[in-house]
Amino acid sequence: MWGKYFNKTSIVAVVDRKIVGFISGFLQPTAPDTLFIWQVVVDQSQRGKGLATTLLLKLIKRLENTNIRFLEATVTPTNKPSNNLFKGLANKLETEYTKYECFSEDQFPDPSHEAEIAYRIGPLK
Numbered sequence: 343m344w345g346k347y348f349n350k351t352s353i354v355a356v357v358d359r360k361i362v363g364f365i366s367g368f369l370q371p372t373a374p375d376t377l378f379i380w381q382v383v384v385d386q387s388q389r390g391k392g393l394a395t396t397l398l399l400k401l402i403k404r405l406e407n408t409n410i411r412f413l414e415a416t417v418t419p420t421n422k423p424s425n426n427l428f429k430g431l432a433n434k435l436e437t438e439y440t441k442y443e444c445f446s447e448d449q450f451p452d453p454s455h456e457a458e459i460a461y462r463i464g465p466l467k
């Protein structure tokens with residue numbers, strides 16, 4: 343389903359015929375100028391080499407002739423790699439980011455789940 347309906351806003355990285363990273367994204371139904379990044383995962387063997395950043399930049403480049411002007415993604419406060427990924431992306435795109443609480447802790451049934459903080463990056467040039 344994801345590959346069929348959301349492939350233009352998603353991307354995978356393949357090394358030696360094995361998927362080692364993927365990003366699933368979609369256009370926000372209520373904000374079609376915003377690319378929402380749902381999941382970003384890089385295989386442990388490939389982390390810290392710039393792969394997630396490269397995938398995000400490729401996805402943005404692919405969508406440059408569309409109306410997308412912002413990118414959003416949620417991260418938990420203690421996920422340092424993920425926080426650095428989106429801060430670093432804003433920096434590389436030479437644009438700003440703002441943060442807001444997308445889902446609070448008490449919205450999760452699991453009491454140990456942290457809040458999900460959204461990064462809103464843009465405007466994209």
Ligand SMILES: CC(C)(COP(=O)(O)OP(=O)(O)OC[C@H]1O[C@@H](n2cnc3c(N)ncnc32)[C@H](O)[C@@H]1OP(=O)(O)O)[C@@H](O)C(=O)NCCC(=O)NCCS
Nearest residue numbers: 382383384389390391392393394395422423424426427430
């Ligand atoms: C988050 C994740 C996708 C990053 O992938 P990656 O390919 O290693 O990221 P990059 O190499 O492009 O690094 C992006 C930035 O994060 C920083 N970073 C990467 N790993 C880090 C770590 N372990 N600790 C601190 N910073 C880190 C990099 O230095 C880089 O910063 P810069 O842009 O200022 O140079 C990867 O760690 C992962 O798959 N984690 C598990 C799944 C997850 O938590 N996904 C996010 C939830 S949506």
